[in-house]
Structure formats: C-alpha cells, structure tokens
Amino acid sequence: MALPYFVLTPERRETPLNVLGTQVTVLASNASTQSYGVTFQRGDEGTGPPPHSHDWDESFYVLGGEVEFHCDGHAHLCQPGTLVHVPRGTVHGFHYGKGGGQMLEITGQDALAAQMFTAIDREIPVGPAPDIPKLLAVLERNGVTVSA
Template sequence: MKPQAFVVEPDAYPRPLNVVGEQITVLAPNAATRGYEIFLQRGEEGSGPPPHFHDWDESFYVTKGNVEISYDDKTVVAGPGTLVHLPAGTVHGFHFGAGGGEMISVTSANGQAAYLFTTIDSEIPAGPLDVPKVIDVAMRCGVTVPMANA
C-alpha cells in the first residue's frame, strides 16, 4: 500500500504519552510514514532517559530551552536551533536543562520508539519510578540500557 500524505495540526495532536517524566506526542508513527517516526518531546528540568542504545538512528532538534545530550564520551548542551544526530547503536542519553525544554525527534526506518513510548505510558504508572520495570519494557522494545547489565 502506497503511503498517504497527511497533516497533523496542533489541535489534532494525540494525547501526550507520559514517558518517565517526559511528555511525548507521537506526530508521525512509522505505520503512517512507512518508515521514520516524528515526536514532540517536552520535559521538565532534569527529566530524560539514562544512557541507552537501539537499532535505529535518532535525531533531536531543540526548539525550547537547553538539553544536555551525552553520546559516546561527549556531552553537548544543545540550545534552540541545535540538531544532534545519533546513528543506530550509539550509546546516548539526555536531560532537559533549567526550566525544562522541548525538542522534535526523528527516528530512522524501522524504529520502535512509538511502540516503546506507548508501552511505557500504558505499563509504568505515575509516581516513584519502577526502574526494573522500565528496563524490562525497554528491552522488550529493542532498547538496551548498558547500566542495567553492569
């Protein structure tokens, strides 16, 4: 089936998913694009995932605030207008800076980020973080958290 053109206006965004303190809106899942995925990610100061890696490329474009992004042995503080691209298999993590922030993220073909975010939202309740449960969900969705294997 040929992919169809589509438009997603702000008043038609789906409900943001609660992903370990971040609010992630799925703007374009790979089912709609037949390939890549696009997300709007918003986070309070300090929120963000621990170092992890997966089998899909991921790019972040910061639109508000500052985001501290670590990859390999580097750390950058990305402000509005900054693009960071991370190839599949790159160990990376990030945290939103003072006052929180917002960014657009895009995954490459065959990414499972939408599945990961939806599963975390449905299986991990708000409140104190159940780290073993988050790691279990991540692993089921194709994400490896190296510190969990230490």
C-alpha cells in the same frame, strides 16, 4: 502502493504520553509513514532518559530551553536550533536543562520509539520511583539496552 499524504493539525493530535516525566506527542509513527517517525517531546528540568542504545538512527532538533546530550561519553549543552544525530548502536542519553526544554525527535526506519513510548505510558505508573525491573523489561521488549 504509495501511502496517502496526511496533515496533522494541533487539534487532531493525540494526547501526550507521559514517559517518566517527559511529555511525548507522537506526530507520525514509523508505521504511519512506512519510513521515519516524528515526536514532539517536552520535559521538565532534570528529566530525561539514562544512557542507552538501540538499533535505529534518531535525530533531535532542540526547539526551546536547553538539553544536555551525552553521546559516546561526550557531553553537549544544546540550545534551540541545535540538531543532534545519533546513529544506531550509539550509547546516548540526555536531560533537560534549567527551566526544561522542548525538541523534535526524528527516528529512522524500523524504529520502535513510538510503540515503546506508548508502552511506558500504559505500563509504568507516574510517580517518584518507577518500577525499574518492569521499566527495563518494557525497554528490552522494544529493542533498547540501558547502559551502566
């Protein structure tokens, strides 16, 4: 049976999740589409995840500001209009550049990104120094491996 279509207007969006300083709005979870996921992410200058990998593909489309991506040891300063595709298993990370940035994240089938973002928002208090062991446990539980 095919899933029905849906239209998500701005006033029907969920409240953004606070994921260690990045505001993440889940627009479509993998569960809701039974395929891909889409989030809108906005971060302040200098925020972003450390190098990590996971067992799902994802792509990022930079909408505003600048975002510096690191993929397999290579740095890329990305301006609006840039698409970055990261295949499953690739070590990657990013941080928002001067003035912060905005982007869409599209995750591949079987991704746990929306569930992971929700768990971080719920379990890791906002503050200057997150509880690293607890954060690593949440990431591991959701299939993410942080690289050294």
